[in-house]
Amino acid sequence: MRNEAVVPDKFTFPCAIKGCLDVSEIKKIHGLLFKLGLELDVFAGSALVNCYLKFGLMEHAQVAFEELLTRDVVLGNAMVNGYAQIGQFEMVLKTFSRMKDEGVVPSRFTVTGVLSVFAVTGELDNGRIIHGFAMKMRNDSDALEIFEMMSEKDIFSWNSIISIHEQCGDYDGTLRLFNGMLGAGIQPDLVTVTIVLPACSHLAALMHGREIHGYMIVSGWAKDGKDVDDVLLKNAVMDMYAKCGSIRDAHLVFERMCNKNVASWNIMIMGYGMHGYGNEALETFSCMCEVRLKPDEIAFVGVLSACSHAGFVRQGHNLLAQMKSKYDVAPTSEHYACVIDMLGRAGQLNEAYELALTMPIEANPVVWRGFLAACRLHKHAVLAEVAANHVFELEPEHCGSYVLMSNVYGAIGRYEEVSEVRHSMRQQNVRKTPGCSWIELKNGVHVFVSADQDHPDAYSIYAGFKLIDSSSA
Numbered sequence: 001m002r003n004e005a006v007v008p009d010k011f012t013f014p015c016a017i018k019g020c021l022d023v024s025e026i027k028k029i030h031g032l033l034f035k036l037g038l039e040l041d042v043f044a045g046s047a048l049v050n051c052y053l054k055f056g057l058m059e060h061a062q063v064a065f066e067e068l069l070t071r072d073v074v075l076g077n078a079m080v081n082g083y084a085q086i087g088q089f090e091m092v093l094k095t096f097s098r099m100k101d102e103g104v105v106p107s108r109f110t111v112t113g114v115l116s117v118f119a120v121t122g123e124l125d126n127g128r129i130i131h132g133f134a135m136k137m138r139n140d141s142d143a144l145e146i147f148e149m150m151s152e153k154d155i156f157s158w159n160s161i162i163s164i165h166e167q168c169g170d171y172d173g174t175l176r177l178f179n180g181m182l183g184a185g186i187q188p189d190l191v192t193v194t195i196v197l198p199a200c201s202h203l204a205a206l207m208h209g210r211e212i213h214g215y216m217i218v219s220g221w222a223k224d225g226k227d228v229d230d231v232l233l234k235n236a237v238m239d240m241y242a243k244c245g246s247i248r249d250a251h252l253v254f255e256r257m258c259n260k261n262v263a264s265w266n267i268m269i270m271g272y273g274m275h276g277y278g279n280e281a282l283e284t285f286s287c288m289c290e291v292r293l294k295p296d297e298i299a300f301v302g303v304l305s306a307c308s309h310a311g312f313v314r315q316g317h318n319l320l321a322q323m324k325s326k327y328d329v330a331p332t333s334e335h336y337a338c339v340i341d342m343l344g345r346a347g348q349l350n351e352a353y354e355l356a357l358t359m360p361i362e363a364n365p366v367v368w369r370g371f372l373a374a375c376r377l378h379k380h381a382v383l384a385e386v387a388a389n390h391v392f393e394l395e396p397e398h399c400g401s402y403v404l405m406s407n408v409y410g411a412i413g414r415y416e417e418v419s420e421v422r423h424s425m426r427q428q429n430v431r432k433t434p435g436c437s438w439i440e441l442k443n444g445v446h447v448f449v450s451a452d453q454d455h456p457d458a459y460s461i462y463a464g465f466k467l468i469d470s471s472s473a
Contacts, residue, residue, distance in 0.1 A: 017047040026051050027060075046075055053082040073104050153184065159191050166195050172447045174199035175208055188212075190221065190233065197236040203447075206244040213237050235263050242271030262293055269302035278310020295327055301334055308342035316342045333359075337367045344374020349383055365395040372401060376408045384408040399430050 020026040026048070045068040052061035065071070065079055076099040083091040147153070147161040158181045165173040178196045181188065188196070193212055200209040221233065234257050241250035254260070254268050265288040272281035285303045288295060295303075300323055307316035320339050323329045336359045343352035352371055356363045368390040375384035384405060391401040402425045409417040425431070436449050448455060455461065 017044070017051050020051055023055050023057065026055065046072075049075060050078055053078055058082060058088070071099075071102065071104065073099070076104055153186070155186055155189060155192070158184075158186055159189070159195065162192065163195050166199050169202075171199040171202045175203070175205060178208075188215070193221070194233065194236055197240045201240045201243040204244045206241075206246060209237075209240040209244055213240075231257070231259055231261055231264065235261075235267060238264065238271075239267045242267055242274065245275065247271050247275050247277065262288075262296055262299070265293060266296070266298045266302055269299060269306065273302050273306025273309055276309050278306045278312050281306030281310075282312070282315060295329065297329060297332060297335075300327075300329060300331075301338060304335055304338035304342070308338055308345055311342075311346055313342060313346050313348070331361075333361050333364050333367060336361065336363070337370050340367055341370040341374065344371055345377065347378055349374060349378060349380055353383055353386070363390070365391050365398065365401075368394070369398075369401055369404070372404050372408075376404050376411065379408065379411050381408055381412055381414070396428055397430055399425070402430060 017026065017029055020029065029048075045064055048064045049061050049068075052058075052064060061079070061082060065075065068075070076095060079095045080092055080099075083095060144161060144165075147157060158177070162174055162177045162181070165171075165177060174196060178188070178192070178199075181192070193216060196212060197209065199205070200212065216233070216237070234253060238250045238253045241247070241253065250268065250271050254264065257264060265284065268284050269281050269288070272278075272284060281303055285295065285299065288299065300319065304316055304319060307313070307319065316339055320331060320335060323331050323335065336355065340352045340355055343349075343355065349371075352374060356367055356371055359367075368387050372384055372387040372391060375381075375387055388401060388405045391398070395401065402421055406418050406421040409415070409421065436447065439446050446455065
């Protein structure tokens with residue numbers, strides 16, 4: 001190329017630099033970059049730094065790094081890990097600090113390089129700080145990789161990794177890590193408990209929840225007091241029992257609380273409503289008002305939802321009408337969705353449709369999807385099509401609406417329309433979210449998705465299904 005007098009540009013050099021086989025070649029190319037005025041180009045400069053690092057020439061890499069006006073996270077990571085590999089730990093920390101000062105957001109590879117320094121030097125406190133930063137990155141797989149690198153794991157490290165999994169919605173992973181923490185001989189503290197209880201709630205893992213509550217009692221944390229933390233802890237336990245289906249245990253915790261806040265009452269109202277105890281939900285709502293606690297938006301969602309599940313149409317209507325005038329709480333779209341759902345369940349589809357059109361707030365996809373579900377329940381294809389058109393216009397990528405509409409057509413025998421809906425899903429590139437179920441056994445919670453092959457006992461499980469099929473045939 002040079003023999004033909006063709007001048008290389010900034011795109012030529014990165015490829016040429018990667019092909020260098022010895023130090024002399026890279027130094028020649030570095031000199032040519034200076035000659036052509038391309039030493040400040042980020043592409044050529046990045047390739048140069050990486051090549052010097054490949055040959056272990058840290059000083060040359062540093063010079064090339066300093067010359068660049070723009071330095072991204074990839075370059076920073078290369079320098080951090082390069083210094084770490086040759087034992088220049090002070091330079092690792094200086095580079096990491098400089099990245100933060102220049103507004104470069106570190107990645108998992110940056111954190112890995114810095115943590116390796118603290119692992120060698122034994123600076124656990126600094127390691128915890130960096131590990132906490134990794135937790136805030138909110139990536140559970142990266143955080144777990146960093147966590148597993150740590151030779152010494154204390155309660156702070158365990159709480160951090162358990163918390164990041166819970167925040168990322170990996171509730172099965174949260175409980176597995178909690179069990180791992182117990183297996184490692186680390187005793188949970190109040191922070192651990194408040195992280196793990198919501199995971200039990202999401203998975204309906206009642207046995208795990210009971211064990212945690214038992215641990216709290218043995219540790220003396222279950223004694224009632226007026227401290228804010230005590231109330232929050234009791235609320236977490238109560239919420240766990242309610243969502244795991246043990247409303248009796250939730251009620252016992254509630255009754256034994258000397259100090260209850262609005263959230264405590266809301267949890268019981270929502271719990272009763274969730275399990276079809278409409279009268280108990282209304283009674284709890286009335287008691288809440290009698291003790292002069294002002295119900296908030298969440299309380300009304302709970303009590304209206306309870307009216308919907310129990311079929312209390314008149315009471316639901318009255319509560320919606322009184323929200324602003326009597327309780328000074330402005331109804332939101334979520335409250336209207338509850339009432340529309342209530343009317344739909346009761347078969348009053350025209351009234352539900354009228355409310356969706358006339359409500360003072362523009363009906364959102366949740367409202368129309370709730371109405372569509374009611375149309376499916378009562379096999380009303382005409383109104384279902386109207387609701388579906390609204391949902392498809394507002395939220396075309398949501399798979400649930402297509403599935404509901406397909407089920408409406410299927411229930412009334414209009415199978416051509418079923419095929420059309422499925423074809424429309426393919427055209428819009430909408431995919432149905434796989435079904436998920438779980439079962440709690442003594443050895444933990446087992447989670448399954450449709451056509452799951454990842455469970456360690458998948459072969460035995462499918463063999464058991466085949467045995468059942470052959471026996472029933």
